[in-house]
Amino acid sequence: xxxxxxxxxxxxxxxxxxxxxxxxxxxxxxxxxxxxxxxxxxxxxxxxxxxxxxxxxxxxxxxxxxxxxxxxxxxxxxxxxxxxxxxxxxxxxxxxxxxxxxxxxxxxxxxxxxxxxxxxxxxxxxxxxxxxxxxxx
Amino acid sequence: xxxxxxxxxxxxxxxxxxxxxxxxxxxxxxxxxxxxxxxxxxxxxxxxxxxxxxxxxxxxxxxxxxxxxxxxxxxxxxxxxxxxxxxxxxxxxxxxxxxxxxxxxxxxxxxxxxxxxxxxxxxxxxxxxxxxxxxxxxxxxxxxxxxxx
Numbered sequence: 426x427x428x429x430x431x432x433x434x435x436x437x438x439x440x441x442x443x444x445x446x447x448x449x450x451x452x453x454x455x456x457x458x459x460x461x462x463x464x465x466x467x468x469x470x471x472x473x474x475x476x477x478x479x480x481x482x483x484x485x486x487x488x489x490x491x492x493x494x495x496x497x498x499x500x501x502x503x504x505x506x507x508x509x510x511x512x513x514x515x516x517x518x519x520x521x522x523x524x525x526x527x528x529x530x531x532x533x534x535x536x537x538x539x540x541x542x543x544x545x546x547x548x549x550x551x552x553x554x555x556x557x558x559x560x561x562x
Numbered sequence: 563x564x565x566x567x568x569x570x571x572x573x574x575x576x577x578x579x580x581x582x583x584x585x586x587x588x589x590x591x592x593x594x595x596x597x598x599x600x601x602x603x604x605x606x607x608x609x610x611x612x613x614x615x616x617x618x619x620x621x622x623x624x625x626x627x628x629x630x631x632x633x634x635x636x637x638x639x640x641x642x643x644x645x646x647x648x649x650x651x652x653x654x655x656x657x658x659x660x661x662x663x664x665x666x667x668x669x670x671x672x673x674x675x676x677x678x679x680x681x682x683x684x685x686x687x688x689x690x691x692x693x694x695x696x697x698x699x700x701x702x703x704x705x706x707x708x709x710x711x
Binding site: 454457459461462463464465467468469470471472473474475476477478479483485487488489491492493527528529530549561562 | 575589612613633647704
């Protein structure tokens with residue numbers, strides 16, 4: 426492949442050095458932004474988005490993760506100022522104890538006014554964003 | 563049309579990096595609606611535009627059976643971590659697909675096998691392929707959407 430650089434370490438003139446495996450292992454392995462399942466705006470390493478219901482989605486990966494032990498993050502966006510605080514985007518723990526991560530997909534959830542209380546409700550926001558960190562298969 | 567490099571043995575991640583950099587995303591109008599539980603509403607599979615571009619370009623994505631093999635490994639009770647990830651990276655990539663072939667591939671990759679293998683067996687269909695315009699245009703009563711009999 427053109428423009429390929431092979432290096433095990435990158436060194437700064439004064440700030441020290443870092444092994445390139447930290448870079449490879451540290452980057453996000455999948456990310457996606459969408460408008461409540463209507464369509465996928467942009468993404469990387471993502472094959473389909475499944476709209477499973479209000480506030481519930483499944484992100485399916487193209488390159489699988491090495492295992493189901495990876496990190497799930499995300500965020501939401503809304504047009505109005507209503508509901509700006511406390512929105513939550515992350516992995517779905519349906520029933521309170523089910524790990525919804527698999528190496529090839531992750532069930533994600535959008536909740537409004539989540540504060541650990543039982544008042545949180547599933548919701549579709551104007552934009553939803555999900556990001557996954559971990560090791561690839 | 564840009565030529566796909568020869569990706570023999572290239573890590574799938576690197577192939578996707580090339581696709582992201584060189585291909586324009588393709589927004590398909592197709593949607594796959596399926597039901598995998600009678601207690602839940604219908605699910606809707608939305609194709610990813612970057613994945614569609616890679617599928618229609620050809621020479622980037624692995625054959626779908628690779629995912630089935632990895633799923634078999636993960637279904638084992640003692641599964642900890644994939645040891646056959648090389649299947650994704652070293653299996654010869656598939657040729658260019660039409661939009662319809664790409665949707666069929668996605669169904670077999672991302673829909674439950676219990677749905678697509680027997681989608682029309684039973685009293686009513688468990689899966690339909692439609693266009694985005696055929697879906698309800700608002701998400702009102704989203705949690706009660708079902709496939710029409």
